Amino acid sequence: MKALVKYGKGENEIELRDLPEPQPQPKEVKVKVKATGICGTDLYGYPALRPPVVLGHETAGIIVEVGEEVKDIKVGDRVTTETTAYICGKCRYCQSQQYNLCNYRRGLGSAVNGAFAEYFVIRKESIHPLPAHLDFISASLFEPLSCATHAVMEQANLLREEVALVLGPGPLGLLVAQVAKAVGARVIMGGIEGDEKRLALAQKLGIDLVFKLEKKDLEEGLSNTLIGKDIDVVFECSGSTSAVKYGLKIIRKGGRFLQVGIVHQPIELDFNEFFFNKELSIIGSRTQRPSSWEKAIKLVNKEQVNLRELVSEVLPLSKWEEGFQKAREKSSIKVVLQP
Ligand SMILES: [Zn+2]
Ligand SMILES: [Zn+2]
Numbered sequence: 067m068k069a070l071v072k073y074g075k076g077e078n079e080i081e082l083r084d085l086p087e088p089q090p091q092p093k094e095v096k097v098k099v100k101a102t103g104i105c106g107t108d109l110y111g112y113p114a115l116r117p118p119v120v121l122g123h124e125t126a127g128i129i130v131e132v133g134e135e136v137k138d139i140k141v142g143d144r145v146t147t148e149t150t151a152y153i154c155g156k157c158r159y160c161q162s163q164q165y166n167l168c169n170y171r172r173g174l175g176s177a178v179n180g181a182f183a184e185y186f187v188i189r190k191e192s193i194h195p196l197p198a199h200l201d202f203i204s205a206s207l208f209e210p211l212s213c214a215t216h217a218v219m220e221q222a223n224l225l226r227e228e229v230a231l232v233l234g235p236g237p238l239g240l241l242v243a244q245v246a247k248a249v250g251a252r253v254i255m256g257g258i259e260g261d262e263k264r265l266a267l268a269q270k271l272g273i274d275l276v277f278k279l280e281k282k283d284l285e286e287g288l289s290n291t292l293i294g295k296d297i298d299v300v301f302e303c304s305g306s307t308s309a310v311k312y313g314l315k316i317i318r319k320g321g322r323f324l325q326v327g328i329v330h331q332p333i334e335l336d337f338n339e340f341f342f343n344k345e346l347s348i349i350g351s352r353t354q355r356p357s358s359w360e361k362a363i364k365l366v367n368k369e370q371v372n373l374r375e376l377v378s379e380v381l382p383l384s385k386w387e388e389g390f391q392k393a394r395e396k397s398s399i400k401v402v403l404q405p
Pocket of ligand 2: 153154155156157158159160168169170171
């Protein structure tokens with residue numbers, strides 16, 4: 067089968083190869099891939115990547131084979147999957163289903179062959195059936211949606227009526243903003259030059275206020291007069307150093323700052339300004355847990371989030387280079403590949 071292999075840590079060390087089809091172990095299932103989204107981690111790397119590996123972890127497809135010990139999943143089922151391919155099952159994090167923190171965790175498409183391929187295999191516990199009304203392309207966004215429910219509902223514990231500022235209107239930011247709306251918060255979204263299309267979509271999706279930050283706002287950390295409100299929670303989804311600093315400045319005293327985007331370099335912070343003077347909480351959010359998936363599935367079933375609107379391009383897997391190129395451009399939002 068054709069599969070997109072990351073063979074080194076470098077950004078461009080990726081190629082389409084012919085690999086044998088994977089065979090499920092007794093407790094695994096084999097999925098025929100229908101749609102897999104391109105994630106920022108596929109484009110720019112991620113510490114957990116262990117090449118050589120088939121990339122792809124935001125996926126949906128059809129069960130074509132089940133291992134001999136799998137009873138509750140059938141051939142023909144339409145499914146999506148959590149990215150947990152292996153966990154130790156014994157540590158304190160595994161005991162409380164915080165699999166994202168297990169030291170021995172291996173993820174689909176980062177340490178274990180993933181879903182930019184015709185088929186992949188995965189442990190049965192990670193599989194979720196698709197809601198009947200949902201198409202495969204939309205369903206490939208369940209994984210990033212679960213990252214958003216984890217950040218908003220589990221890590222930030224965002225409340226009704228709170229004011230949330232989402233920085234970075236990429237696919238993850240647009241999902242975080244939608245989940246924050248579903249919780250009942252007032253949601254503001256900030257972008258920069260070039261984000262016009264994404265901010266327009268945010269508006270269409272019902273985000274209360276969108277605005278474009280000027281370069282000087284980011285550099286000087288000035289609060290934007292457009293907002294005119296106390297920001298309770300900032301969700302930093304862009305991964306940019308200047309956005310992190312801006313977010314920390316603009317947040318109210320006693321507020322919460324959520325790191326959702328992956329920041330690629332160390333940042334120097336004035337601890338007295340943020341933690342002594344302002345009593346801020348900085349909260350991490352790493353991927354998702356089974357509980358985040360349950361919340362994501364509920365939101366989709368109640369049609370409180372729109373996934374399909376976020377997909378700007380659908381391309382065949384053979385055109386992955388074009389897809390990766392598009393995914394780097396701000397004129398695209400989520401790019402999905404189909405084998
Ligand atoms: Zn992802
Ligand atoms: Zn563990």
